[in-house]
Amino acid sequence: MSDLWLSTLKTATPQEGYELAIxxxxxxIKYTQPSDEVRQKLRDDYANNADSLTAVSQVVATNFQTVAAANNYWNERT
Known part of the structure; x- marks a missing residue:
């Protein structure tokens, strides 16, 4: 993967920050497993597994913490 897709962690709102975290x-996942075919085959396994879904939520939450910190938690003050 060589496409530049992440130019900044700065977002205007917490909603945009959460979407960036997702x-x-x-x-x-795409960088870890670049094969669309393999990811599609694995999707059924984790889509119906509560532990897998919880793990996904934890990853998103960690990424949201990172984005929020980069945006000073969207506080107006500097």
Missing amino acids: KLSRMG
Whole structure:
């Protein structure tokens, strides 16, 4: 993967920050397993597994913490 897709962690709102956190999480999977075919085959395994879904939520939460910190938690003050 050589496409530049992440130019900044700065977002205007917490909602945009959360969406970026999801994108970061999805791209992490794509970089780890670049085969669309393999990812599609594995999707059924984790889509119905509560532990896998919890793990995904944890990754998104960690990425959201990173984005929030990069945006000074969207505080107006500097």
